[in-house]
Amino acid sequence: MTQPPAPVGRHVLADLEDVDAAVLDDVAGLRAALADALTGAGATVRQLVAEAFEPHGVTVVALLAESHASVHTWPEHGRALVDVFTCGDAADPHRAVALLAGALGATLREVRTEPRGGEPGRVVEPISPGLTRTWALGRIHHRExxxxxxxxxxxTAHGVTLFCDDERQSAESTQLIYHEALFVPAALSARRRERVLVVGSSEGVVSELAVACGATLVDHVDVDDAAVRACAAHLPYGYTPETLAAAERGDGPVRVHYADGLRWVRGDGPRYDVIVVDLPDERPDDAENQLNRLYTHRFLADCRARLTDGGVVVSQAGSAAAWRDATLRAAWDRFHDVFAQVRYVGSDEHEWSFLIGGEDLADLDLAVLPYAPVSIDADFLRARTVAPATLRNR
Incomplete structure (x- = not known):
């Protein structure tokens, strides 16, 4: 006899902060806000129960056709703790939380997702046309x-792992290998490394490496504030919530700005010794994707215009594997069109490749850095800066 499918659901737990006390003590308003958020997320509300407590605080519980949701408020702290549990695909609990946070004027400080029932979670990562990689998931720390x-x-098997749009971006066990290959050869290629601009790279590891390599100013620009804050809250590398908060305030050498990297580069501001562009892969098959604006000749030329004399631009450029190197070949051509000199760096992690462009690249001498890399030595710099023949012969 065939067994019926196991119940499958998502349980989202969220911490909301910075909410006006009067909002958190308004029973009718909270009932309406929760009901509207759930309905807007595709859930069906069957019943709502609410109770106000003395001297303050409210609990609202919603019985859903898909499962349940609740809000518990602490007006004296400006906080509300929320959980939304839905089964099936009809309702989106993450959207319900986001809508509720917007209705209350709240800051969404932490979101945790726990899969319920069903089989262990998986991410099917697209690699190239007709080829995917499957990641078995353990505990889900955050989904948004x-x-x-x-x-x-x-x-995952690689430790706590960050995925964006189902593509693995970094993992606990190998993140330093990736980030050192991205930043250290670029820092060595520059004549100075006091001023650094980082576009993307939401984990914050590059910002920390830049300071370790002697930077006195790091402007970190990322368009997605939710991604940066989620990484700080849940990744065991890069920013912590405390160091991120300091960078958001501008306390210290790292300053975090939630802005469009393209507009930042084209705007007024300082010139930089090193500009790092660390983004998910180019999407040539998706003309509407906002990432593609940062993979153009124009953007590279704008970056070049913001460099100091002897400055460099380094960008994540895709994979050197012969069967998926189309974006790398396109990036190679763009860099050679824009810069007088181009240097290739191949990472030992996940087939990543990086390109460094400048007008007069310095020799790769580790002795000039105050930082001792863990995964890069002189032999790495000799071996991994030779571009594949498919590039050299272009």
Whole structure:
């Protein structure tokens, strides 16, 4: 006899902060806000129960056709703790939380997602046409859909791992290998490294490496504030919530700005010794994707215009594997069109490649850095800066 499918659901737990006390003590308003958020997320509200407590605080519980949701408020702290549990695909609990936070004027400080029932979670990562990689997931630390991307932070065989739009971006066990290959050769290629601009790279590891390599100013620009804050809250590397808060205030050498990287580069401001562009892969098959604006000749030329004399631009450029190197070949051509000199760097992590462009690249001498890399030595710099023949012969 065939067994019926197991119940499958998502349980989202969220901490909301910075809410006006009067809003958190308004029973009728909270009932309406929760009902509207759930309905807007596709859920069917069957019953709502609410109770006010003395001297303050409210609990609202919703019985859903899909399961349940609740809000518990602490007006004296400006906080509300929320949970939304839905089964099936009809309702989106993450959207319900986002809508509720918007209705209350809240800051969404933490979101945790727990899969309930069913089989262990998986991410099927697209690699190239007709080829995928499957990641088995353990505990899900965070799942959120922002205006720009779907974010997932979960345990995998590589430790706590960040996925954006189902593409793995970094993982606990190998993140330093990736970030050192991205930044250290670029820092060595520059004549100075006091002023650094980072576009993307939401984990914050590059900002920390830049300071370790001697930077006195790091402007970190990322369009997706939710992604940066989720990484700080849940990844065991990069920013912590405390160091991120300091960078958001501008306390210290790192300053975080939630802004469009393209507009930042084209705007007024300082010139930089090193500009780092660390984004998910180019999407040539998706003309509407906002990432593609930062993979153009024009953007590279704008970056070049913001460099100091002897400055460099480094960008994540895709994979060197012969069967998926189309974006790398396109980036190689763009860099050679824009810069007098181009240097290739191949990472030992996940087939990533990076390109460094400048007018007069310095020799790769590790002795000039105050930082001792963990995964890069002189032999790495000799071996991994030789571009594949498919590039050299272009």
């Amino acid at each position: 859909s922002t205006e720009f991307q779907d974010i997932l932070i979960a345990d």
